Amino acid sequence: MSETRTPTRAELFLGYAKMGLLGFGGVAAWSRHVIVEERRWLTEREYAEILGMGQILPGPNVGNASVMIGRRFHGLVGALLATSGLYIGPLTVLMGLALLYDNFAEAPGVASFMHGIAAAAAGMVIATALKMGQNLRPPPELIAIGIAALVAAAFLRLPLLLIVFSLAPVGIWLSIRRAYRETPAK
Structure with a gap:
């Protein structure tokens, strides 16, 4: 862009x-x-x-x-x-x-x-x-988090706060992990 x-x-x-x-x-x-x-x-x-x-x-x-x-x-x-x-x-x-x-x-x-x-x-x-x-x-692991959130909300009917507090830390951890892997060593 x-x-x-x-x-x-x-x-x-x-x-x-x-x-x-x-x-x-x-x-x-x-x-x-x-x-x-x-x-x-x-x-x-x-x-x-x-x-x-x-x-x-x-x-x-x-x-x-x-x-x-x-x-x-x-x-x-x-x-x-x-x-x-x-x-x-x-x-x-x-x-x-x-x-x-x-x-x-x-x-x-x-x-x-x-x-x-x-x-x-x-x-x-x-x-x-x-x-x-x-x-x-988005990378495959974050697509998986999105699909998990969709399943949890739409099919399992779990409360939104439970979904956010469960999946957000995993998504953040996966994003940080990917960023470290993709950062070239100095």
Whole structure:
């Protein structure tokens, strides 16, 4: 990937406002596209590392990442700008939709509409994960950790904290071990 660039405060706010408004059902897909491909604020690896940290912290993963990315570029002000940009548009739209839903929830077809939106959102999450996986090309041992996490969550229905506290140390250890093996001796 080419060189990254530092956004101005206005670019940070407007970039996150774009993500928030376009990211219905899957801000992660738009977030990655805007930050890595379109605006080139971070490399694919940098984005994956920040998003990964955002996923293990309490709260929404892209929201957590917006705080970290905003802070990285412009300190506390950047964290506030990125986060407010991310949430201001969707909050306004959500309040309007909540009023509509309150009036039309019992109407025929609303439940089918909601199921369709959920399916599209799930597809966007899967597509983003596959795209990131192709670009990052994780080593086989980390793919195994990812598959173990998928099996633990989707099939065994284990609690997320148990999965994170069990598999994260193994993944970190494997990554450190690989880094030492690949570092040339001096």
